[in-house]
Amino acid sequence: MPKVRSGLLDCMHGPENTFTLSSPIGNLELICCAKGVHALNLSSYHDGNSFKPITETEVKIIDKRYDDNGYTYKPALDSVQWLNTYFHKLPNLPCVRQPVICHLMQLTKCSRSSHVSFTTRVWHTLLKKVPVGQTLSYGRLALLSGSTAKASRAVGQAMRTNPVMIIIPCHRVILANGMMGNYASGKKNDVKAWLLRHESVQYAFDKH
Numbered sequence: 001m002p003k004v005r006s007g008l009l010d011c012m013h014g015p016e017n018t019f020t021l022s023s024p025i026g027n028l029e030l031i032c033c034a035k036g037v038h039a040l041n042l043s044s045y046h047d048g049n050s051f052k053p054i055t056e057t058e059v060k061i062i063d064k065r066y067d068d069n070g071y072t073y074k075p076a077l078d079s080v081q082w083l084n085t086y087f088h089k090l091p092n093l094p095c096v097r098q099p100v101i102c103h104l105m106q107l108t109k110c111s112r113s114s115h116v117s118f119t120t121r122v123w124h125t126l127l128k129k130v131p132v133g134q135t136l137s138y139g140r141l142a143l144l145s146g147s148t149a150k151a152s153r154a155v156g157q158a159m160r161t162n163p164v165m166i167i168i169p170c171h172r173v174i175l176a177n178g179m180m181g182n183y184a185s186g187k188k189n190d191v192k193a194w195l196l197r198h199e200s201v202q203y204a205f206d207k208h
């Protein structure tokens with residue numbers, strides 16, 4: 001049975017595989033089914049360790065959990081291509097196929113938005129409406145996702161539970177006062193700062 005995570009739609013596309021990718025910000029764990037990406041997280045980052053990005057690191061699959069007889073899921077290959085472009089040829093990113101996010105693919109097929117959780121709508125809005133180099137506040141994202149600015153706390157919760165880092169760009173959500181705000185509940189703020197600098201985003205110096 002595919003895993004069901006809180007707040008996510010179930011996946012009907014068969015078993016997941018887990019891939020380890022090298023990247024400039026450390027090794028990434030990529031979980032895909034045959035149709036789309038389920039999760040992308042930093043796996044090499046541990047609390048308390050200093051963050052030491054190596055900018056020239058190519059994004060490659062360096063390990064996978066299950067040997068699938070030479071067959072690698074297309075969403076994994078799409079993710080590697082997209083991430084390599086993101087890290088090394090950023091201006092070309094709009095020309096590269098965006099990896100399919102499994103749970104959001106199901107969303108686009110769902111005709112009645114009332115069936116979709118606010119969290120899922122927030123992720124979809126970020127994916128589709130907030131390109132590289134742009135930032136927005138939690139309240140603005142709430143508005144764009146069809147709610148009121150009062151839902152900014154719920155947006156914060158959606159950011160903390162974002163399963164697909166970078167591709168669903170929760171690092172582009174900053175505070176209304178222009179400060180950077182937290183990443184992964186404040187545990188990975190140096191990663192957020194790096195990603196925003198990489199995208200040439202200007203934000204106010206965040207003392208916290």
Ligand SMILES: [Zn+2]
Pocket residue numbers: 011012013032033034035036037038102103
């Ligand atoms: Zn799936």
